[in-house]
Amino acid sequence: MKYSIQKIADYLNGTVTGNPHVEINNLAKIEEAQAGDISFLANPIYTPHIYTTKASAVIVKDDFNPEKELSTNLIRVKDPYEAFSKLLDFYANSYENKVGIETPSKISKTAHLGQNVYVGAFCYIGENVKIGNDVKIFPNTYIGDDTIIGDNSLIFANVSIYHDTRIGENVTIHSGSVIGADGFGFVPNNGSDFKKVPQIGQVIIEDFVEIGANASIDRATMGATVIRRGVKLDNFIQVAHNVEIGENTVIAALTGISGSTKIGKNCMVGGQVGMAGHLKIGNQVKIGAQSGISHHLKDGEIVVGTPALPIKNFKKSSIIFKNLEDLYRRIQRLEKELNELK
Amino acid sequence: MKYSIQKIADYLNGTVTGNPHVEINNLAKIEEAQAGDISFLANPIYTPHIYTTKASAVIVKDDFNPEKELSTNLIRVKDPYEAFSKLLDFYANSYENKVGIETPSKISKTAHLGQNVYVGAFCYIGENVKIGNDVKIFPNTYIGDDTIIGDNSLIFANVSIYHDTRIGENVTIHSGSVIGADGFGFVPNNGSDFKKVPQIGQVIIEDFVEIGANASIDRATMGATVIRRGVKLDNFIQVAHNVEIGENTVIAALTGISGSTKIGKNCMVGGQVGMAGHLKIGNQVKIGAQSGISHHLKDGEIVVGTPALPIKNFKKSSIIFKNLEDLYRRIQRLEKELNELK
């Protein structure tokens, strides 16, 4: 992705001071930028950096008046922060602006594709699948029969979406994720081996959900596993059958949620957290990394640890745990002294 | 998957009371069912629900005699629970009843496929691979050279099975799982960097094993990593080189087992458990979620925690840990009072 400074200035409605023909291929912070990078100056605290930056161009406010000579080129705009954000979005999307059906791909005759869709090579689109407008599906992705994907969603390479899944609009799913595999349900058979409980439910993913790489969201036994609007899941999230995650809840990597647990809205869950099954977690709950949750949590609770405690208790107890031996010795001494007194 | 009530009644050897033409597209619990769903009534406790259910049909015992008017339709059978189970199995299998070789797929000339096999598009079947009868391999799955898969096994999309792997009969492997990648073995080279230990062993998966999504079972350094008959592994299970997991052992998500550890039969292992290498875990052992196992465990032990303790000790100690500061204060007070006494 290379563009001349002039071309970028045109895109941002800015004007160039310096050489408009220099080519830019990356964006960077002003203090870290190298030749070929473009950066920006919005906060006056960073002004000294503009005289030493190695960036090939810096976006500045239109009335910027350098106090020393500059070795970089300038693009002058009304709002440098907004202009840089616009450029970031442009750059981030530049690799995702794909359209068309690549070959070979396998699209069932009963599938329906919207307008302006991208289907990469080696994608498999099953029977009766419905794909909305402006959806982009990267190569080697599998979409099972009867699945529906809403407008504007973005599915990266090597994703597996099982049959009969519902995916909303503006959903992003990263590579390696698996949506709709069977829930983990077995019942003892003859005392020693197990019989599988059929997993015939669905996964429903609402609008504006983002799912990281290598995540797994299992289908429900009956009914649905539901990921509500605006939820953000990091890489390696395990969501078991019949779980429900409330709107705008954010969950960090390697966290596992056991079957039928319901999590409320706007929760923040750290990495490597484990939740037992059949729990009810309220809204605005915060759970520290590596916690083990085995009880219900009320709205607004902040917990950490295994088993999870209110954060205050956990911190105080952890400090004492660090030197538990000291406590042990002091008790031994007390016992000795008390015996001598008696 | 839509069927009329009549068609379902025929399949279950039942008789219809009500409208036989209504179409059913899902199965649900009687208290959660919606229009288009079929449910069942076996336990008399649930009888009141049949007068309020929104289900389009309910499977009941043949002599069921409603006390009030019903708004749902009935299918009368001998054993409603068994009939519903049969329907669940039918429904669960309905998306897996695929047969035939889809194109494009790549099947080596030296591979041998049994009868009634499904190979999805973009599957890769390497040299000398042997696939049994009634095996189903979903799209985009890779099967390396010399691998053998037994009758009736089911491999979902985007699975990677390395060369020279042995997979038994009636095995299920979900999407994203990797079977037979190299064990993690390196030896120090010049004090600072590492030389790889060649990993030339196998993975052997016996009959009736189920492996969840995005699991990894590494091949042995020499010999075999073995998953015995009837083992059930949830999503994201890490099985290192030369591990052996005994018959009918069940392991929940995100658990990792280090190299050469042997686990016995009929164990239950919670989620996010970690086991060190070279351990011997007995039969019927139960390990609580998030435990860290660094010692051998005998038959029937029940442990939890890091390091793992007998569950009684863990629970008692955890309760005290919660208010460790209280203990600390009481010791301080004792010391002060004792000093005053002296």
Place this chain on the structure above:
Amino acid sequence: MKYSIQKIADYLNGTVTGNPHVEINNLAKIEEAQAGDISFLANPIYTPHIYTTKASAVIVKDDFNPEKELSTNLIRVKDPYEAFSKLLDFYANSYENKVGIETPSKISKTAHLGQNVYVGAFCYIGENVKIGNDVKIFPNTYIGDDTIIGDNSLIFANVSIYHDTRIGENVTIHSGSVIGADGFGFVPNNGSDFKKVPQIGQVIIEDFVEIGANASIDRATMGATVIRRGVKLDNFIQVAHNVEIGENTVIAALTGISGSTKIGKNCMVGGQVGMAGHLKIGNQVKIGAQSGISHHLKDGEIVVGTPALPIKNFKKSSIIFKNLEDLYRRIQRLEKELNELK
């Protein structure tokens, strides 16, 4: 992979005692070997096994003089350990010695492939991708636009490498791994929902790195996530945006490293460890399995636990934690006795 004993002896510059026509198809330890296996005898401690081994052949020192009759065949060489290592390497590489472009695969016209390359069927090679000499890419792998892969690297099946990634020479990446997915960055939007922070940085993987199965290395927000020369990552490693891992550091399975944390050289990190973001971990640091790291660590520190403690403290405190109830009781008794004294 079957070779006669004679053929193996020729490869190892050895001479055969016994039947040179017997076929060998596997390598094994002398005490575990079965018919069809070859083993070796280097350490005299194992000499008794040569009289009972079921191996079809054993590699021995050229002057080996058996004291009893042997039922196995011998290959006599100068250095049996070195010869067996050579055979192990040969065997380990035998399944990876693929060359050529299989069809169907999709290689963009602007991509450049080096000499002696293997590209498996259903691989996708994007625009402007550069692949070095002797690179092997197994089936169903996706390589996004503008990515560069150095000489002699080995990418297994079903790997996803996003656009604009830099992979060095002699790198190995196992199946299911995802390199370059978006970092997990969102900012609150209207108090309740979130806006995505564009993730426009790169992933840089230097030479001689090995990455296990189903790992995820996210691209940087800006700049690069960097995996330095010689790093070895096990399966299921989560590396967040802008992380840097120093040379020859080794990390075991299911460990997660949060955004912008920098790890030094030659560290050893156990499995299921979690590290908070923006930390600085020194060189030669050792971190025990399942630890939670929330503070910087200096060169050479050895820690374990959540929160992580020096290993000595952790061990002592854990022993006392095991019987925390005993401490509790002793304090109760002290309080009672002291009260009686007063």
